[in-house]
Amino acid sequence: MVNPQMVMYEEEFTQIQSVVDRLVREANAKVVFIVDKNGQLIAASGEVEEIDTTSLASLTAGNIAATGGIAKLLRENEFATQFHEGENQNIHIQLVGNRVILVVIFDTKSSLGLVRLRVRKATEELNAIFEELLNKAQRPGEDSPFGEITDDDIDSLFND
Amino acid sequence: MSFINYMAREINCKIVYYGPGLCGKTTNLQYIYERTNPEAKGKMISLATETERTLFFDFLPLSLGEIRGFKTRFHLYTVPGQVFYDASRKLILKGVDGVIFVADSQFERLEANLESMDNLRENLSEQGYDLDKLPFVIQYNKRDLPNVVDLDELRRELNPKGVPDYEANARDGTGVFETLKAVSKAVLTELKKSGGG
Numbered sequence: 001m002v003n004p005q006m007v008m009y010e011e012e013f014t015q016i017q018s019v020v021d022r023l024v025r026e027a028n029a030k031v032v033f034i035v036d037k038n039g040q041l042i043a044a045s046g047e048v049e050e051i052d053t054t055s056l057a058s059l060t061a062g063n064i065a066a067t068g069g070i071a072k073l074l075r076e077n078e079f080a081t082q083f084h085e086g087e088n089q090n091i092h093i094q095l096v097g098n099r100v101i102l103v104v105i106f107d108t109k110s111s112l113g114l115v116r117l118r119v120r121k122a123t124e125e126l127n128a129i130f131e132e133l134l135n136k137a138q139r140p141g142e143d144s145p146f147g148e149i150t151d152d153d154i155d156s157l158f159n160d
Numbered sequence: 161m162s163f164i165n166y167m168a169r170e171i172n173c174k175i176v177y178y179g180p181g182l183c184g185k186t187t188n189l190q191y192i193y194e195r196t197n198p199e200a201k202g203k204m205i206s207l208a209t210e211t212e213r214t215l216f217f218d219f220l221p222l223s224l225g226e227i228r229g230f231k232t233r234f235h236l237y238t239v240p241g242q243v244f245y246d247a248s249r250k251l252i253l254k255g256v257d258g259v260i261f262v263a264d265s266q267f268e269r270l271e272a273n274l275e276s277m278d279n280l281r282e283n284l285s286e287q288g289y290d291l292d293k294l295p296f297v298i299q300y301n302k303r304d305l306p307n308v309v310d311l312d313e314l315r316r317e318l319n320p321k322g323v324p325d326y327e328a329n330a331r332d333g334t335g336v337f338e339t340l341k342a343v344s345k346a347v348l349t350e351l352k353k354s355g356g357g
Contacts, residue, residue: 005354006163013167038255039219039235040163040172054202058219058235062207065251066216146164146171146351149227154348157225157232158341 006036007137013043015129019122020045023102027118028110030089034126035060035101042100056103060093064101083112094119097127099134161255162351170231173347174255175340178280179262180272181213181241184301187330188262189218189236192340195333196222214240217252224344234344241276250283258295258347259284260339262330263318265300265308270317277318295346298325299339304332 016034023032024046033044033053039061044053067079082093092104092115102123104115163172177185186206193204202221209215218238223231239249261280263273281291298319302308309317311327319325324342328335 005161008163008165008167010167013165036163036255038161038163038174042165052203054221055205055219058205058221062216062219062251065254066248069247069251146228146230146354149348149352151349153227154345154352157227157348158345 005137006038006040008042008133009136012129012133012136016043016126017045019125019129023104023118023122027104027106027115029104029106029115031103031105033057033103034096035103037061037064037099037101046105051105060101060103064093064095092116092119094123096123097130099130100126102126162257162347164230168231169229170233171227171351172233172235173257173344173351174235174237175258175260175343175347176252176256177236177238177260177262178249178276179241179301180264180269180276181243183241183262183264183269183273183276184328184330185238185241185262186214186218188260188299188301188328188336188339189220189238191330191333191336192222192236193220195337200224213242214238215245216240216248227348232348234347236340243275246279246283249279250286253283253287253289256284256289256294257350258343259291259297260343261296261298261318262328263298263300263314265302265314266305267307267309270309270314273318292321295343295350296323297339297342297346298323299328299330299335300325301328301330301335303327303334304329 020032020034020043029046031046031048034042035057036042039058041053041057071079078095080095084091089105089107094102096102104119106115177188179185193201200223205219207216220236222234222236224234237252239252284291300314326335326339330336
């Protein structure tokens with residue numbers, strides 16, 4: 001297909017999670033999460049119990065997709081950064097390597113300047129990790145549990 | 161493009177409901193939402209206009225159970241059916257793993273169905289997908305109405321390749337889960353074929 005399959009392994013997940021955890025601390029953020037462009041949540045950190053991360057992931061991806069559509073119409077490559085300012089909370093959305101989306105939710109304990117600064121550093125680190133992940137996923141010979149599933153496995157999912 | 165997470169032992173797939181305006185895509189999702197156990201579903205999101213027409217998309221996350229220790233999650237999306245929302249439809253097709261085409265069985269909508277089917281094929285091919293190679297099922301909706309086209313004729317017009325197809329009445333749920341199961345199965349079978357990577 002057009003896009004190579006997105007696969008997440010333990011090693012890279014741990015690296016991504018540590019970048020996200022650190023970003024919450026260093027940016028004084030409430031929540032930080034990473035979503036792929038199709039709306040699948042990859043990692044989250046901070047006060048995540050309070051929010052519906054699945055919904056947020058899908059809406060953020062929709063938002064990025066719509067903005068990307070606008071960019072295309074204006075013959076821009078991408079609008080890599082978005083900022084939404086609310087009364088109590090703000091959201092900073094950053095496209096990383098045109099592949100995943102880094103979202104930072106913060107309140108008055110932080111500032112846009114600080115968030116931007118920390119996001120820039122995190123983006124570089126995440127770029128490198130996702131690059132490696134992509135290479136790994138494209139290498140043949142990786143064991144996959146799905147090569148061995150049987151029709152019975154699939155059928156049994158649908159037995160009510 | 162499915163997303164396999166070895167860390168969380170999860171597999172995520174994206175299914176898109178396509179079809180002309182008012183054919184019942186959102187109604188399909190609403191029925192699924194109402195009839196699914198709370199622990200198997202997330203919140204349903206509808207980005208709609210004030211008159212409840214889909215503006216951007218509806219979204220419903222569903223868990224189907226486990227395969228070989230991997231949780232299977234399906235993200236269901238609808239597109240806005242109205243002709244002038246084409247730019248949005250293209251965006252929603254990105255990363256799709258399986259498509260359900262919901263046809264409106266009424267006589268006066270036959271033309272709109274054909275247009276929408278062409279539009280689906282074209283928008284997919286713009287993204288590099290070939291409809292004939294994608295997990296794909298068709299649902300003939302609104303079979304309960306009096307002014308419907310014969311099933312044979314609908315099949316001839318909309319399903320010349322003979323993909324799995326189902327009669328439905330999304331309002332009372334007839335055929336809704338059958339359609340969803342068929343496409344989910346096709347998506348998992350495709351995953352199996354590609355060896356998951």
